[in-house]
Amino acid sequence: MSNAGRTRIREHPVLGPLAEAPECTIIVDSQPLTARVGEPVLAALLANGIHVVRRSEKRNEPRGLFCGIGLCTDCMVTVNGLPNTRSCVTLVEPGMVIGTRKVEP
Amino acid sequence: MKRTEVPDVLVVGGGPAGMAAAIVASEYGAKVRIVDENAWLGGQLVKQTHKFFGSARHYAGSRGIDICARLVKEAEERDVEVMLDSPVVGVFDGLVIVAERQERLAAMRPGCTILATGAGENAIAFPGWTLPGVMTAGAAQTFVNVHRIRIGHRAVVAGSGNVGLIVAYQLEQVGINVAAIVEAMPSIGGWGVHAAKVRKLGIPILTGHTIAEARGTEHVESVTIQRVDKAFRPVSGTEEILEADIVCLAVGMNSRTRLAEMAGCTLMHVPALGGKVPVHSAGMETSIPGFFVAGDISGIEEASTAIEEGRLAGLSAARTLEAVSGVEYEERRSAYIEALAELRSGPFGLARREAKEEVVKSHERRYA
Amino acid sequence: MTQLRRSGVLGEAELSCCPGVPGAERLAGGACAVMECSEEIPCNPCEADCPRGAICIGRDVTSRPTLDAKQCVGCGICVPRCPGLAIFVVDLSRDDGDRVTIPYEFLPLPKAGDPVQGLDREGARTCNAKVLSVNAGAQNDRTAAVTLWVPKGFGMRVRFFKREPKGVPHGATG
Numbered sequence: 274m275s276n277a278g279r280t281r282i283r284e285h286p287v288l289g290p291l292a293e294a295p296e297c298t299i300i301v302d303s304q305p306l307t308a309r310v311g312e313p314v315l316a317a318l319l320a321n322g323i324h325v326v327r328r329s330e331k332r333n334e335p336r337g338l339f340c341g342i343g344l345c346t347d348c349m350v351t352v353n354g355l356p357n358t359r360s361c362v363t364l365v366e367p368g369m370v371i372g373t374r375k376v377e378p
Numbered sequence: 379m380k381r382t383e384v385p386d387v388l389v390v391g392g393g394p395a396g397m398a399a400a401i402v403a404s405e406y407g408a409k410v411r412i413v414d415e416n417a418w419l420g421g422q423l424v425k426q427t428h429k430f431f432g433s434a435r436h437y438a439g440s441r442g443i444d445i446c447a448r449l450v451k452e453a454e455e456r457d458v459e460v461m462l463d464s465p466v467v468g469v470f471d472g473l474v475i476v477a478e479r480q481e482r483l484a485a486m487r488p489g490c491t492i493l494a495t496g497a498g499e500n501a502i503a504f505p506g507w508t509l510p511g512v513m514t515a516g517a518a519q520t521f522v523n524v525h526r527i528r529i530g531h532r533a534v535v536a537g538s539g540n541v542g543l544i545v546a547y548q549l550e551q552v553g554i555n556v557a558a559i560v561e562a563m564p565s566i567g568g569w570g571v572h573a574a575k576v577r578k579l580g581i582p583i584l585t586g587h588t589i590a591e592a593r594g595t596e597h598v599e600s601v602t603i604q605r606v607d608k609a610f611r612p613v614s615g616t617e618e619i620l621e622a623d624i625v626c627l628a629v630g631m632n633s634r635t636r637l638a639e640m641a642g643c644t645l646m647h648v649p650a651l652g653g654k655v656p657v658h659s660a661g662m663e664t665s666i667p668g669f670f671v672a673g674d675i676s677g678i679e680e681a682s683t684a685i686e687e688g689r690l691a692g693l694s695a696a697r698t699l700e701a702v703s704g705v706e707y708e709e710r711r712s713a714y715i716e717a718l719a720e721l722r723s724g725p726f727g728l729a730r731r732e733a734k735e736e737v738v739k740s741h742e743r744r745y746a
Numbered sequence: 747m748t749q750l751r752r753s754g755v756l757g758e759a760e761l762s763c764c765p766g767v768p769g770a771e772r773l774a775g776g777a778c779a780v781m782e783c784s785e786e787i788p789c790n791p792c793e794a795d796c797p798r799g800a801i802c803i804g805r806d807v808t809s810r811p812t813l814d815a816k817q818c819v820g821c822g823i824c825v826p827r828c829p830g831l832a833i834f835v836v837d838l839s840r841d842d843g844d845r846v847t848i849p850y851e852f853l854p855l856p857k858a859g860d861p862v863q864g865l866d867r868e869g870a871r872t873c874n875a876k877v878l879s880v881n882a883g884a885q886n887d888r889t890a891a892v893t894l895w896v897p898k899g900f901g902m903r904v905r906f907f908k909r910e911p912k913g914v915p916h917g918a919t920g
Contacts (some may be wrong), residue, residue: 279528280527280528281526281527281528282522282526282527282528282552283526284853285427285523285526285551285552285853286551286851286852286853286888287427287428287441287443287551287851287888288427288443288523288526291526312525313525315521316521316525316526316527319521319527319529320527324510324511324596324597325510325596325597326510329508334508335509335510335596335597336508336510337510337511337597338510338513338517338521338529339512339513339514339517340498340499340513340514340516340517341513341514341516341517341518341520341521342416342516342517342520343415344498347508361517362416362417364417428829429791429828429829429887429889430829431787431788431789431829431830432788432789432807433788433789433790433791433807434790434791434794438789438790438791438829439791439827439829439887440887441887441888550852551851551852564747564752565747565751565752566750566751566752566753566754569785569787569830570748570750570751570754570756570784570785571782571783571785571787571830571831571832572830573750573753573754574750574754574755574756574782574830574832574867575830575831576754577753577754577755577867577868577869578865578866578867578868578869578905578906579869579906580865580868580869580870581869583753583754585752585753682788720788720806720807720808721788723786723788723806723807723808724786724787724788724808725785725786726785726786726787727788727808
């Protein structure tokens with residue numbers, strides 16, 4: 274598991290310092306987590322050390338980030354009750370309720 | 379332009395090709411609308427932190443992210459209408475269906491349509507390839523450079539083309555150590571300068587190697603690499619286990635041609651361009667009059683060729699709309715075609731140059 | 747197949763054939779650009795910015811750059827300009843050691859006086875070195891030009907560096 278404190282890239286040699294953005298609380302599998310408003314849900318999950326965002330239907334195998342741009346559907350989660358939502362292109366809104374398991378939270 | 383107005387030119391995809399096309403078409407007074415599935419313009423440019431090659435007309439020496447900002451600003455200044463979060467979900471006989479802001483479907487029948495939908499990434503499968511931590515090189519680049527997430531600690535990159543070499547360098551720039559770049563071929567795929575950049579960081583480039591397996595319970599924990607013989611068969615007994623929590627697949631790209639196929643465009647299989655591409659004229663027109671392509675959808679190349687093809691497609695669209703005079707059209711068209719030839723010159727451009735010539739000849743034979 | 751194609755490391759023979767790499771005599775005479783650009787790729791930003799017109803690529807932008815070593819004074823403007831990070835400035839003329847200016851795009855930037863390990867083209871530690879200066883001006887567009895002192899004989903070998911103490915990686919950032 275990654276050290277969450279080190280997971281956000283706060284300084285970058287080309288991109289400079291990470292821009293300020295409002296933070297908010299999202300609920301992931303019933304746990305409140307901090308996220309940046311407007312970042313992809315998957316980014317918020319990764320920043321909080323959550324790499325497994327789904328389990329495969331037949332063999333219950335862990336799945337997560339693969340293509341990162343909404344093409345492969347490996348990163349699907351349930352957002353506010355809507356299943357099969359691509360977490361890499363769905364942007365965080367305050368109070369979002371996210372489920373990373375087959376069963377909705 | 380009001381949202382309900384029918385655009386003269388609809389550009390599908392707001393990456394470098396799409397933006398360049400929109401800018402040129404709007405120069406001739408065309409009402410241009412860009413639709414893009416993303417929440418932002420720029421396509422792949424938004425994640426390119428490195429300085430680009432080419433010449434001044436391709437903004438060489440500038441970073442991809444800055445070229446992106448420049449093109450976006452120019453499109454804005456020319457009153458190009460932009461619809462974001464709006465994927466095109468269907469093309470039927472010149473009627474384009476857009477999922478506006480993913481909320482409602484809008485149908486439009488533009489004067490001309492330019493498809494600039496770019497490319498998707500290939501993947502290779504091996505035991506453990508579904509584990510979290512295995513991703514495409516583009517995914518790593520997106521999450522590191524755009525979303526600013528340190529996706530792991532140590533990576534193995536599969537593929538030594540320019541994408542693999544550049545992404546390896548960009549991972550090191552954020553403190554993610556690259557254990558190795560593995561390449562099945564006997565030589566490095568990308569340019570020597572990109573390879574040199576990563577070699578002097580101490581990253582080994584292992585030619586004649588492949589990934590045998592990724593292991594871990596809930597995430598990649600180690601990667602087994604293996605030598606391959608001249609027929610690309612794994613050589614048993616040469617397995618080596620590398621500690622890593624990321625595997626980046628940089629094994630080529632494929633043109634996103636679904637909309638072109640749906641529209642009824644003729645495609646042809648061209649390995650040197652990455653696979654199936656829409657047949658198109660020198661001016662970027664497909665087998666369907668008024669339907670154009672530009673950028674990686676028409677063959678896997680670079681941002682610089684995407685920009686020039688976009689310019690060419692925008693010009694051709696303006697010509698179709700009779701918004702540009704014959705003389706000016708010929709002049710500018712020649713300039714763009716010459717610029718493309720320049721980008722495809724040299725030993726690294728030969729295969730693409732010949733491939734594009736085949737595509738254009740094919741169009742000429744059947745549709746000119 | 748060149749060594750560069752096979753391994754990503756320029757061999758001695760390839761280096762000496764680069765039209766952008768000056769000869770030993772010129773290098774012994776004072777600071778000079780060394781353009782380790784050996785393949786024909788479409789690229790020419792180095793040409794326009796040289797204030798002395800010492801770099802030539804010409805009409806065919808895939809030509810390898812040629813360095814007019816007599817014109818070159820080793821000012822280093824070209825170092826951050828090369829998208830391939832393939833240009834260095836090397837001074838082999840001094841008695842107390844060689845100097846090499848390297849394009850550098852990592853954090854944290856080193857400071858003048860920092861002791862570092864000089865790395866060769868394979869990323870292998872090859873000597874002790876010291877940072878003499880760091881030019882990170884805005885005109886370099888975030889490619890810093892780091893000038894290192896290296897021992898005599900290492901000016902044409904060192905092409906990167908790692909900071910001391912050992913084990914602190916480049917790119918380690920907050």
